Amino acid sequence: MGLFQKAPATAEEVAQGNPLDLDPNEVLTYDEDEWYEKVYRGDNVAQLTWRAVLMGSALGFLLAFTNLYAGLKTGWHLGVAITACVLSYTIWNKGLAPLLGKTRFSILENNCMQSTASSAGYSTGGIMVSAIPALMMLTGETIPWPVLMLWVFCLAALGVVMAIPMKRNMINQEKLRFPSGTAAAVTLQSLYSESKESLAKARALFLAGGVGLIFPFIFGLKIKGQALLPSSSKIFDWIPGISAAGTVYPLSSWTIKLDHSLLLVAAGALVGLRIAIWMLVGGLALAFVVGPMGIESGVVTNPVYAWKEIGLWLGAPMLVASGLLAFLMNWGTIVRAFKGLGGGKQEERISRVEVPFSWFTFGIAASGLGIILVASYHFNIPPLYGALAVLMTFFLALVACRATGESDITPTGAMGKIMQLTFGVLIPQDAKANLMTAGITSGAAGASADLLNDLKSGYLLGANPRRQFIAQFMGIFSGTVATVVGFKWLIPDVSKFEGADPEFVAPAAVQWKAVAEIFMKGFGNLHGMAQQAIVVGLVIGAVFMILEKLFPKSKMWVPSATGVGLGLILPFYYPLAMFLGALAAWLAFKKNKDTAETYTVPFACGAIAGESISGVVVSGVNNLQT
Numbered sequence: 042m043g044l045f046q047k048a049p050a051t052a053e054e055v056a057q058g059n060p061l062d063l064d065p066n067e068v069l070t071y072d073e074d075e076w077y078e079k080v081y082r083g084d085n086v087a088q089l090t091w092r093a094v095l096m097g098s099a100l101g102f103l104l105a106f107t108n109l110y111a112g113l114k115t116g117w118h119l120g121v122a123i124t125a126c127v128l129s130y131t132i133w134n135k136g137l138a139p140l141l142g143k144t145r146f147s148i149l150e151n152n153c154m155q156s157t158a159s160s161a162g163y164s165t166g167g168i169m170v171s172a173i174p175a176l177m178m179l180t181g182e183t184i185p186w187p188v189l190m191l192w193v194f195c196l197a198a199l200g201v202v203m204a205i206p207m208k209r210n211m212i213n214q215e216k217l218r219f220p221s222g223t224a225a226a227v228t229l230q231s232l233y234s235e236s237k238e239s240l241a242k243a244r245a246l247f248l249a250g251g252v253g254l255i256f257p258f259i260f261g262l263k264i265k266g267q268a269l270l271p272s273s274s275k276i277f278d279w280i281p282g283i284s285a286a287g288t289v290y291p292l293s294s295w296t297i298k299l300d301h302s303l304l305l306v307a308a309g310a311l312v313g314l315r316i317a318i319w320m321l322v323g324g325l326a327l328a329f330v331v332g333p334m335g336i337e338s339g340v341v342t343n344p345v346y347a348w349k350e351i352g353l354w355l356g357a358p359m360l361v362a363s364g365l366l367a368f369l370m371n372w373g374t375i376v377r378a379f380k381g382l383g384g385g386k387q388e389e390r391i392s393r394v395e396v397p398f399s400w401f402t403f404g405i406a407a408s409g410l411g412i413i414l415v416a417s418y419h420f421n422i423p424p425l426y427g428a429l430a431v432l433m434t435f436f437l438a439l440v441a442c443r444a445t446g447e448s449d450i451t452p453t454g455a456m457g458k459i460m461q462l463t464f465g466v467l468i469p470q471d472a473k474a475n476l477m478t479a480g481i482t483s484g485a486a487g488a489s490a491d492l493l494n495d496l497k498s499g500y501l502l503g504a505n506p507r508r509q510f511i512a513q514f515m516g517i518f519s520g521t522v523a524t525v526v527g528f529k530w531l532i533p534d535v536s537k538f539e540g541a542d543p544e545f546v547a548p549a550a551v552q553w554k555a556v557a558e559i560f561m562k563g564f565g566n567l568h569g570m571a572q573q574a575i576v577v578g579l580v581i582g583a584v585f586m587i588l589e590k591l592f593p594k595s596k597m598w599v600p601s602a603t604g605v606g607l608g609l610i611l612p613f614y615y616p617l618a619m620f621l622g623a624l625a626a627w628l629a630f631k632k633n634k635d636t637a638e639t640y641t642v643p644f645a646c647g648a649i650a651g652e653s654i655s656g657v658v659v660s661g662v663n664n665l666q667t
Contacts, residue, residue: 044511048090049144058086058147060233065226065501073213076500077390083505088149089512096133096146097154097512098519100125101161105523107653108162110660112170113531115308115615116548116607122225122495124646125158126151127243130232148233149504153512155225156495160516164197164488165524167453172480173528174550177535179472179557186529188419194521195411196481199431200488201514202404203438205396208493212500217446222497229502238639245643246650253303253651257659260301263666273614274299285333285344294344295328296542296612304656305615307648309622310641317623319601320616323608327352331574331609340568345541348612349551354567354574356609357555361458362582363602368444368456370590396510405435412481420473426464430478433460434485441486442493451490454549457483458556465560475557530661542612544660551610582606 049055061080068080104121134145146154173189176182184192211217231239260272275293282289292298309317327347335341335351342350413427422430437456445451457479468474492513499509531537537544564572585602592599608616622645629637 046087049087055144060148060230068501080503082503086149087147088153089508093150093154097157101158101516102519102523104162105520106527106657107650108166109527110653110656113545113547121162122155122159125155129154131243156512157516160513161520164491165520167487168480168484169528171549172476174547175553176476178554181535189525195408196484197488197517199408200485204489204492205401219446219494219497222494225498226501242643245640246647249644249647250651253648254655256303256652257656261659263663285336290344300614300618303648304652305618306622307645309619310626310645314623314627316601316604317620319604320608321620323605324613324616338570340570352609354571355578356606357552358575358578359582359606362579363586366586420477422474430481434482438486438489442490445490453483453487456486461556472557472561
């Protein structure tokens with residue numbers, strides 16, 4: 042069976058590519074035999090075509106920039122599959138195809154395209170907003186771009202091939218839902234039915250993207266050293282200031298001001314009101330309680346640095362404790378992950394359609410060897426420890442992928458922390474080893490989960506998984522280039538992370554840095570208040586998570602460790618802007634639920650994508666001026 046196919050050319054071939062008269066949610070109930078009989082059509086419908094791969098690579102290249110920018114700003118790494126589906130359908134089927142006299146994408150081509158785009162835009166960027174910035178913050182080291190290219194490519198490749206033995210068990214047999222993958226399939230089915238709702242979502246996405254494009258040029262582009270308008274407003278300085286060590290500081294000195302970024306507001310709309318409220322609470326606690334105490338004790342040198350100098354030591358442990366405890370409390374997922382690894386016997390039709398195990402063997406050997414070599418020669422990690430990191434990554438990725446399938450949450454942060462703690466004991470006081478081994482797990486687990494989400498979408502639409510795997514793998518190439526070039530463009534040196542009001546806060550990296558710093562410096566060498574904050578943060582994070590598990594029906598009223606922790610490690614204007622976005626989304630749902638469900642996510646995703654695209658351009662232009 043040839044893997045690449047010809048694009049539909051005749052009306053009959055185009056008609057073959059129309060959606061099945063089956064709701065993807067109905068397919069979720071089929072067993073494997075029923076799927077082959079009623080759903081599978083990967084042999085007869087165009088799927089893996091060069092135009093789909095090229096379109097996916099181009100969109101993924103662009104979306105990789107947006108995810109990198111948004112990740113460095115907010116700490117969140119956003120899935121791009123649904124955005125890519127809508128963009129591809131609109132750009133090709135409604136624009137380029139009629140203009141060039143070509144046929145439209147079949148639904149399986151579009152699904153294949155979103156696999157390539159998702160791989161490029163999501164799978165390659167996780168480590169670039171976490172471990173790499175954290176290493177720069179700790180050591181000031183700038184990693185050469187060839188090393189970054191090879192490192193990012195090998196991590197993404199490792200993650201993609203690691204998903205091969207998991208796919209059949211988790212998707213075909215256990216029928217785990219993989220909510221994002223299911224949503225992508227439903228979105229594609231809706232687009233091809235040309236429903237009014239799906240077209241309205243597409244328009245909202247493009248409109249919000251256009252609005253988002255404008256913001257960085259107004260508030261960020263520096264002409265003769267100054268932007269057209271300031272990036273924030275000190276609108277709260279009329280309120281009496283906060284006293285600390287005999288001095289009264291205006292609220293803006295504690296970063297309590299209004300940021301003018303649409304991206305943060307849009308991110309808040311996606312995050313939801315509960316987490317946004319507790320982020321605000323965490324930020325206020327830092328400004329009014331923890332920060333002044335820090336100035337009194339001497340650990341905080343200036344209010345503008347409170348989030349870095351003491352908030353970090355309280356908030357990061359809170360995030361680590363809650364994340365690890367949530368993972369361990371979900372022990373059923375861990376047990377099921379290892380029980381179901383085999384995947385069952387291989388029949389002839391299955392071995393012809395599914396990804397061969399030999400691809401897994403060769404892929405693990407090649408990508409694993411690449412990781413071990415780079416880790417040894419550039420990051421000074423002994424080969425034995427590099428091999429151990431790759432081995433541990435497989436088992437941690439297995440658990441992370443099952444968590445994604447069951448809950449749509451990929452616990453890459455918790456997986457990374459497990460590796461940091463492990464290698465903090467094995468190779469203490471080595472920040473590079475601590476961060477880069479954790480980066481192996483985080484990067485590979487994210488790529489594995491992304492592939493399984495895409496394979497779930499293809500499964501519901503009747504796609505050939507082997508062809509979809511090829512599409513996913515090809516996206517790594519453009520994604521690696523975009524991510525590394527984008528990172529070097531945005532972050533020429535560590536100064537972009539420094540100062541009281543840095544251009545990029547990189548919240549995920551701040552957490553990773555804190556854990557590595559403890560092992561590098563030694564707990565006893567930290568300031569006394571920082572030591573106390575770490576212990577208190579660990580306890581509070583654990584208590585909040587236990588309360589969430591004990592009272593799931595009252596979760597809305599239980600403090601969020603994620604929210605409070607993030608509020609403590611960010612400048613206050615971040616939680617404030619995100620709270621405003623979450624509040625606006627909540628009010629919209631209260632006013633008209635149907636309208637809000639149609640427009641909230643497309644508007645938010647479009648705004649984030651638009652501002653991220655122009656933000657990358659503006660940041661690069663500003664760097665060239667300096």
